[in-house]
Each structure stands twice: as structure tokens, then as C-alpha cells.
Amino acid sequence: MTVIDDARSSRRNHRFLDCAVAAAVFAYNLPVQGFAVPDSAVSWIAYALPVGLCLPYVFHRRRPLSMFSVIVATAYLQLALGVELLVADVMLVPALHAVARSRPPSNSVPAAVAVAVWTITMTMPSMERYSMSFGDVGLLVLIVAIAWLTGMLARVRNEYVHSLQLRAEQVERDAAAAERTRIAREIHDIVSHSLSAIVLLSEGAAGTVRQDPDAAAAAMKTVRDTGREAMTEMRSMLTVLHSDDPVDRVPAPGVAQLDGLVERSRAVGIPVDYRVTGEPVELPPGLQLVIYRVIQESLTNVGKHAGPEVRAVRVHLNYGPATIELTVADDGRGTDSSSATGWGLMGMRERVLAQGGTFDAGPTADGFHVAVSLPAEAVR
Template sequence: MSGHQQPDGAASTDAGGGADVGAAGPPGRWLREHARLVDAVVVAVVFTYNLFVIGPFTSPDGRPVFLAQLAISVLLCGLYPLRRRSPFTVFGAMLLAACAQVLVAGGSTLLFADLVLVFTVHHMATRFRWTVSVPAAVLVAAWLPLAAAPMLRAGHMTIDAVVALVLVIAWAWTWGTLVRVRRAHIAGLQDRARQLEREREVQARIVAARERARIARELHDIVAHSLGVMVVVADGASTKASTEPERAREAMVRVRDTGRTAMAEMRRMLHILRDDEPGELSPQPGTARLERLVEDSRAAGLPVALTVEGDPVPLAPGPDLAVYRVVQEALTNVRGHAGPALSRAEVVLRYRDSEVEVRVTDDGRGDAGADASPGGHGLVGMRERVAACGGTVRAGGRPGGGFEVVAVVPTGSGR
């Protein structure tokens, strides 16, 4: 049996079972994880069969060439497992050994071990771009007719067989190139998946930060307003405790009720922080509770009135809460900074076609523009909350004295 009849079947051994194919699924993973074992099996099979091929052949001048061909076979098979570590060096050494085979053996036969050149072309195509793998395939394809020429002249091989072997080399290169392209495609998809995962993590952190900021604003509004009311009422109660004990007792009841309301709202916010899934939460305050807010402020000693202009329309949850918090924060600031000259504060809620304007004014002489909380988050949080709804906030002194806060908020989808 001559060596030229075997490359196709032997090449299938490596292409179908070698560790270079990059196949998907459990078989492909097993081959990649046991690449050295696969290489050893390929070398053992090729070298063992090669011994039966090279035995009977002699050179054209009658000289036995068994030892020379055996040495070249050992060199080719020994280099094959090293191709992963130094592909260019190993390929060059293999090509030189194949050329030496032609010179030493006189082209008496194509070694079965020459198949490792085909396998190496496949390996080069799986690892490198065509600018590298194509020259490698061309060199092997050009060497093949040169090595087969003496066999053609002796009638041991036909032109069709040589063409078939060249096609095998082309097939090995094509398969390797397809494997490389597929690997690159999978790697690109994996990179994209990792990038999307990183983007999702960043987006989740942004959402979490926004939620923390929202909850911080809610807690500030709840605590600042409630504590402000409680301090004012408690001061009044302490003043009237000896002269008007009944009114002082009523004031302390109001302090208690205000504290309970604040605690209930804080528990609701903490419930949001603790639970991943939203539960049955109490409704968020909105424009419907403005009248009660003004009444509570008036009961705490703040001379404030509420005026509604235009036809009230339902607001979306975000704008509805924003309007309430603007009024709540503005009244807290009035109570803390308007000063003793304050005689009147007013809340005006004006409905327009697609927006609502809320205006809180006072005639005090204090620094009502300052934040009621030491941290200074009141007006800043007010602006952030309204801006999140697409609205604007303006705060500053009035020409005739006093201070005003004006917020314009779109009605949103609730219209």
C-alpha cells in the first residue's frame, strides 16, 4: 500500500478528532481539554502505520532508504505536538524535513507521516489570519508535486492522486479558517455579552443611586417638616403650660400626632429600602393633601392660607408628589427662617393647560431662602425633584420684602 492513498482518511482523524477544531458541545470541550492526549494518539497512529509503508521502498539507484525515511518520520511526528507552542518554528522545521525527505530518499515514496504537514496547515488556519495561513498552505501544496514527481515518473502515483492530495490540503486550510472565523464570532459574542453585563451593572448602580437619592429626599422632607412643626408647637405648649394648661395639652397632643405621622411615613420608606418586591404601601402624599398640610401648619402657629386657581386636574404620581413636597419644604423654611416679623404666608396652586404652578410666599424679614435643615438639602432637593418631572423652581426674595418659592411642574400622564 503506497502512502499517497491515505491522507484523506488520516486527515479526517485529526480534523474530526483533533483538538484544533474548536467544536462546540461536550465532544469539542473534551478534545480541547485533552489536547495532548489527542496529539499523542494521532502521532502513534500515524507513525505506526508509517512503518508498514516505508519498509519495502528503495531509492531509484537501488539504495535502501528505510533508515532515512524512519528518521524523517520520527522528526515529523516528534515536531507535531510542539506546533501549539511554536507554530512558525515547527512548521518551518517540518517543511525542511519534508524537503530533506525528497533529497535523501530520492522521492521514492510519500511518507504517511507527511500527513502531519496537512494537520499543521489546518492548525495554522485555526490560529492565524489568512495572510499567514495561506502562505503556509501554498508552501505545502507546492512541495507536494515536487515530492511526488519521482513517483509519477515511476508509475506509482497518478496526476489525479496528486490533485486529490492538493485538494486535501485546501480542504484542511478551509476547515481551519472556518473554525477560526467561528471562534472569532463566538469570542465577539462573548465580549458583547460581557459588555452588556457590565452596562447592566452600571445601569443598576445608577438606578440604585437615584433611588437612594429619592429616598433621602423623602426622608428629609418628612423629618424636616415634622420636626419643625413639633418644635414650634412644643415651644408654644411650654409657654402656655402654666397659664393655659388646656391649650398646652392640646398642643402636646398635636406634637404626638405629628410624630406618629412622621414615624408612619418613615416606616413606609424603610419598608421600601428593606424589600426587593414592593408591598402594599400607603399612597404617596399629593395635591389632595395640601389642604391638610396647610391646616397643620396653621395649627402650629404659622399664619398661612391656601388658594387654588383654575380647574384642578389629576396629576401623574411624580408631579403630584413633587408639588406636595415643594409646598411642604417651603412652609418648613418659612417657619424656620421668616422671623418674628412674619404676619402672613400664602400657598397658591394655579392649574394651567399642561402644567401646574405652585407659589409659596411670605412677608417675613428673615432668611427664608435658607434650608431648614443643617445639611442644606431642602431647596436643592426641591429643585432636583421638580427637575426630574421636567419642571423648574425659582426661589428668592420679593421686591416688597419676604421670600417666595415658585415651581412650575408639568401635569404628566395623569392629565
């Protein structure tokens, strides 16, 4: 059975229960109806009163205010006709509860006052006949107050549960948005780096195909390998997205793949000087991915923005006692921060900040630099 089927079944059960309550009160009222009808009352109107008091209750879930208005109007008509208390008058209590449960105090408070006034006005003249005391009248008014109060508490509870549901849905939407951002960032890093390398290699091969066919062929082989590697990474990401089994998840690139990244960058003409200092430690996969992507994106930006005059690109990864420092600096023509917008610098910054680190990037006197600092507590 689906959720929709459950909801439909629940609504049917509610309707059956509401009809059963109204029918039971109406049926119980019939044997005593004649004792409450004065001789002066028009008999068919007097006997129609229980219908007006009971039948509207069937609609209290869909039209609570309309339901209450009909019932309370019938009750005041009963008072005007001089008809004494009926068993069906008890329907004022659940009717008031329904209004308090489903409507704000601006509606439920006047409804409670109307029922309380009717109760006092209806019972006071009959106190002697029914051997009632003022305490009995007060008890009836207390029942009215309890019906209103329990309805109000139910309304507050329902609103609280609804707010929790909305909050849970918002958390789910935020998580989905964060996941989409993460996926978009990964796709950008994979595609941007690979395409930049392919473009640079293709341009180099096109310029040397006649003068040095062997070099052009080697460049095109690197283009093929770069494209295949990008396809493998994309396929791995899609596998992760479509599989809930951790066994199927392909490890993300990390510090172990940095040597290969540097070699591929050198193959496309970027003169990378890669150094590692300090005592290397085992890093969590998430942090390794951050380091890899920052270096990858920085080298991609060098290929796109530094220009052919770049002579050195220094990549330095230092394992310190308190922090892990990463710098990427080049001596090319560089670019200003405002022109390096989009997923590049923003994606690097978001990755680093998510690990509790600091990120700085911008032009220098002789090029462009990226500096990252990550807390050692996050990796040990």
C-alpha cells in the same frame, strides 16, 4: 444547581472536549506516522512531533498565544527536519482559530500569516507525490483564512455581548442610584418637616410652660402627634421597600392631605393662607406627591428661615387649562438661594423637572417665593 456550579461544570466539559479532540487526532496520526518520516530524521524527534502538535491544544482556552506558539514552532521544526505532512498538522487550524477568537488582530494576523506561509512551504514540494494542484494548495490556504475569519467574528461577537452586559449592569446601577436618591429625598422631606415642627413647638412650649401651662400642653400634644405621623410615614416607606406586593403599598401623601399639612403648619405658628383656584382634576399619585412635597418643604423652610416676623405665607394652587401653577410666598426675612442648599431646594427642583415642569425659587423684596408650573398633559 447554582450559577457557580454551572460554570464549573461547563469548564469541565470544555476541558474534556479539548482533551478528546487532541487525543483523537494524535491516535489517528500514529498508524501513518512511519510513512512521513525520512530516513535522515532522528526517529524519536519525528515521533515526538505529533505530541507537540496535539498536546498544547488542551490549553488553548487559558493560554491561547502560548499554545499557538508551541504548535507553530513544532510545525516549523517538522519542516526543517524534512518530515512530510502529518495528520496532526491539522491542529494548526483550530489553534489559529483560538488565537483569532481570543486575541486582537495585532496577534492573530501574524499568526495567520505564519500558518499560511507554513502551509504553502510544506505543500509545494509534495504536490507531485500527493497529486496536488495549485488549486488544492489554494484551498488549504483558504481553510487557514476561514479559520482566522471565523475566530475574528467570534471575537467581535463576544465583545459585543460583553458590551451589552456592561451596559445592562450600568443601567442597573443607574436605576439603583436613582432609587437611592428618591428614597433619600423622601426621608429628607419627612424628617426635615417633622423635626422642624417639633423644634418650633418645643421652643414655644418651653417659653410658655409657666405662663400658660395649657398652651404648653397643647403644643407638646402636637409634638407627639407630629412625631407619630413621621414614624407612620417612615414605617410605610420601609414597608414599600421590603415588599414586592402592590397590595401592601401605602398610598403616598397627595393633595387630599394638604389641608392637614396646612393645619399642622398653623399649629406651629406659621400663618398659612391656603387657596385653591380653577377646576380641580384627578391627578396621578406621582404628581400629587410632587405638589405635596413642594408645599411641605416650602413651609418647612419658612419655619427655619423666615424668622418670627413673618406675618403671612400664601400658598396658592391653581388648576389652569394648560398648566397647574403652585406658588408659596412669605413676607419673612427670607434667605438667599445659596444658603438654602442641600436636599431642600434641590429636591424640589428634581421632583418638578422629572414631571416636565418648571421650578423657580429665590428671595423677593419682601420675603421668599417658590413658583412651580406643571404641564396639564401630565395629569389629564
